[in-house]
């Protein structure tokens with residue numbers, strides 16, 4: 480019987496020890512021998528460029544090993560060949576076959592990574608807030624008036640990595656592509672300076688990878704500060720899906736739950752923004768018990784996922800997922816469009832098709848599951864929802880609207896784009912009439928300013944990467960050497 484069709488492969492009473500699997504040990508997974516050597520090599524090639532980590536719970540309970548190559552949970556956590564462009568794949572495959580050293584592999588990987596739009600929607604440039612004294616708050620983002628995102632530095636990893644993850648640069652070890660903060664005092668000061676902020680979203684990575692004591696440092700600081708404007712604490716997490724034992728049998732499970740309870744007892748709304756990409760993730764007793772325990776703290780669990788080719792691009796999958804979530808007391812919240820970064824080509828679903836899947840799934844569920852919004856693009860100017868298509872005279876248009884806007888006045892304003900069956904992102908659409916979408920003029924001003932600084936950063940990264948390549952080639956022949964060029968040290 481397939482593992483996924485069983486209730487769970489592990490006993491309900493088990494207190495399992497978390498075992499991560501990554502490039503260094505995935506060949507030790509017993510089930511991996513269901514895969515050919517060629518497939519295992521593909522995992523190695525792609526996993527050298529994009530992040531790869533899974534764990535024993537996912538492997539033993541969520542993946543159907545009788546048909547791994549088409550199994551959504553396998554595709555969700557094991558790198559797939561199609562995630563890289565053929566030329567990138569071949570370059571890395573050749574380097575591995577030729578047994579190139581670690582540094583060379585690293586520099587090839589970094590060169591490819593910089594071509595994968597590591598920070599879509601200008602998130603490294605546009606949204607970094609600062610205090611009134613000018614201190615820039617790296618590790619925070621303030622894009623929409625009422626919500627601040629906070630990236631606790633110890634929360635910048637996950638129990639397993641999703642192959643589609645748009646935050647993949649957080650996990651590949653290039654420091655300048657990361658944003659993280661342990662400056663909770665700065666967060667408190669910023670919230671005091673900005674009474675319009677009502678929501679703080681702890682995000683990552685997965686903040687619930689942190690031990691309860693560490694997470695408490697952050698959350699208690701907010702609860703103890705005098706912040707009448709702070710109404711909601713949100714936690715973006717996939718721990719319910721990838722490691723439900725965080726709330727069941729881990730040593731700090733009870734402490735984590737009592738921390739959550741402290742938030743609700745202090746009169747703050749606590750929202751778990753839980754990521755579930757497929758109904759299989761809701762199929763074990765462990766996840767159901769974990770959801771139950773989290774809800775008992777007074778937290779509300781809202782669910783979200785992008786629509787992903789090879790994983791969940793069928794209406795029935797979404798209808799099943801939303802229904803299961805409602806029956807477990809969760810609130811379906813968002814269907815996102817796959818973002819313009821990393822392996823978007825592999826996972827992307829066209830906007831028109833995504834909307835069709837959303838509509839068909841929506842029609843299959845009762846009103847209680849129709850709390851969900853989508854399909855929505857988290858783009859530079861804001862969250863843009865695809866509402867559908869409409870015929871105007873002899874022409875067809877795509878109808879869109881802002882659910883969130885960099886300028887709050889854009890929100891809920893419908894606008895039209897020329898019908899394009901293949902477009903997968905807003906920048907591939909053209910206005911139905913006129914030369915520009917209504918928001919573009921306003922957005923482009925700040926975009927150009929920020930683009931100049933990000934172009935400069937990208938140029939610098941490319942130069943550093945080229946110098947590293949030359950250096951590696953030199954060292955291959957001549958042995959290690961320390962270079963210093965214009966103050967930048969190449970170790």
Ligand code: SF4
Pocket residue numbers: 636637639640641644645646647683684685716717754
């Ligand atoms: S859990 Fe979230 S942050 Fe972590 S890899 Fe998956 S999508 Fe990315």
